[in-house]
Amino acid sequence: MRAAIAAAEVGDDVFGDDPTVRDLESHTARLLGKEAAVFVSSGTQSNLCALMAHCQRGDEYLVGDRAHTYMFEGGGAAVLGSIQPQTVPTLTSGMLDLGAAEAAIKPDDAHFARTRLLCIENTRDGKVIGLEDLQAGRELADRHGLGYHLDGARLWNASIALQVAPADVAAAFDTVSVCLSKGLGAPVGSVLTGSTSLIAEARKWRKMLGGAMRQVGLLAAAGRHAIDNHVERLAEDHKNAQLLAEGLVEIDGIELEAQNTNMVFVRTTQHMPELEQGLWRRGVQTRWSGNHSRMVLHLDVSEADVETVLTAVSSELNN
Numbered sequence: 001m002r003a004a005i006a007a008a009e010v011g012d013d014v015f016g017d018d019p020t021v022r023d024l025e026s027h028t029a030r031l032l033g034k035e036a037a038v039f040v041s042s043g044t045q046s047n048l049c050a051l052m053a054h055c056q057r058g059d060e061y062l063v064g065d066r067a068h069t070y071m072f073e074g075g076g077a078a079v080l081g082s083i084q085p086q087t088v089p090t091l092t093s094g095m096l097d098l099g100a101a102e103a104a105i106k107p108d109d110a111h112f113a114r115t116r117l118l119c120i121e122n123t124r125d126g127k128v129i130g131l132e133d134l135q136a137g138r139e140l141a142d143r144h145g146l147g148y149h150l151d152g153a154r155l156w157n158a159s160i161a162l163q164v165a166p167a168d169v170a171a172a173f174d175t176v177s178v179c180l181s182k183g184l185g186a187p188v189g190s191v192l193t194g195s196t197s198l199i200a201e202a203r204k205w206r207k208m209l210g211g212a213m214r215q216v217g218l219l220a221a222a223g224r225h226a227i228d229n230h231v232e233r234l235a236e237d238h239k240n241a242q243l244l245a246e247g248l249v250e251i252d253g254i255e256l257e258a259q260n261t262n263m264v265f266v267r268t269t270q271h272m273p274e275l276e277q278g279l280w281r282r283g284v285q286t287r288w289s290g291n292h293s294r295m296v297l298h299l300d301v302s303e304a305d306v307e308t309v310l311t312a313v314s315s316e317l318n319n
C-alpha cells in the first residue's frame with residue numbers, strides 16, 4: 001500500500017483533475033453497480049453528504065435507534081443538515097423493524113417534518129442483513145416515495161459472508177457509502193456511490209463541509225489498493241473471529257454473547273475492573289465497558305495473534 005501511495009499520479013481534485021481519485025471513484029461506482037461516486041474523507045462525512053443530498057432542511061430520515069449515523073456521528077444530520085432523525089427499533093437480525101418504520105412515516109401536513117429517507121446499516125454489529133430484507137426496505141421506500149440509503153461501512157464483510165458481489169448488496173439502494181479504512185486497511189477514506197444527480201448534489205455538500213481535497217490521489221491510491229487486495233481476505237477475519245469466539249467460550253469466567261462476521265462480543269461473568277490493564281501488561285490491548293467487550297478482527301490481527309489473546313485472557317482469569 002505504501003508503494004501504491006508513493007507511485008500515485010496526482011492532480012488537483014478540487015478541479016476534478018486527479019486521475020487516481022477519478023479512477024477510484026469510477027471503479028467503486030462500477031463495483032457497486034451505481035452511476036457515480038465521490039471520494040470523501042470519512043464514513044461520517046459520506047453519510048452526511050448522502051443525507052443532505054436526499055433531504056432538505058426540515059425533512060426527516062428514518063434511522064435505526066442504534067445506527068452509526070444516528071448514534072456516533074455527532075448528530076451531524078440534525079446540526080449541519082437540519083434533518084430530523086426519526087429513530088426506528090432495530091430487530092435482533094440487525095434489520096430495522098420495517099413495520100415500525102412505516103408507522104413512523106408522517107402525513108403530508110404542516111404539523112410534521114417531511115419523511116424523505118430510509119437509512120439502513122449493513123453489517124450492523126457485524127450482523128449480515130440479507131438481500132430479501134434489503135429489498136423489503138426498497139419496497140417500503142417505493143410505497144412512500146422515500147430515498148433509500150445504505151451505510152455500508154462494512155458492506156464488504158456482508159458481501160463476503162453472503163458470497164455475493166458487492167453490487168448485489170448495494171442493488172436495492174439509491175446511495176451506498178463504503179469505508180476504505182478500518183477492516184479494509186486504508187489509512188483514510190470512504191466512497192459514496194449513487195445516481196449521477198445524487199452524487200453531484202453530495203459533491204456540492206462535500207465542498208461545503210470542507211471535504212474537497214487537492215492532491216488527494218495519494219489517499220485514493222491507498223483506497224484502490226485496499227479494494228483490490230483486502231476484500232477477499234475478509235474471509236480470514238471472519239474465520240479468526242470464529243476461532244477467537246470458540247477459544248473464549250472455553251475459558252472459565254468468559255461468556256460469549258455473539259460472533260458475527262469479524263466481531264466477537266463477550267462478557268466476564270464477574271466484575272473484573274483490572275482485566276483491561278492485566279491484558280495490556282500481557283501485550284494485548286482491549287477495551288471493556290463494565291464487563292462487556294467487543295473484539296473486532298481485521299487484517300492486522302493474525303491467527304497467531306488470536307492464540308496470543310486466548311492465552312492472555314486465560315492466564316488473567318485463571319491466575
Ligand SMILES: *Cc1c(COP(=O)(O)O)cnc(C)c1O
Nearest residue numbers: 042043044045068121151153154
Ligand atoms: C466507522 C463507521 C462509520 C464512520 O466512519 P468514519 O470513517 O470513522 O467516519 C459509519 N458507519 C459505520 C457502520 C461505521 O462502523
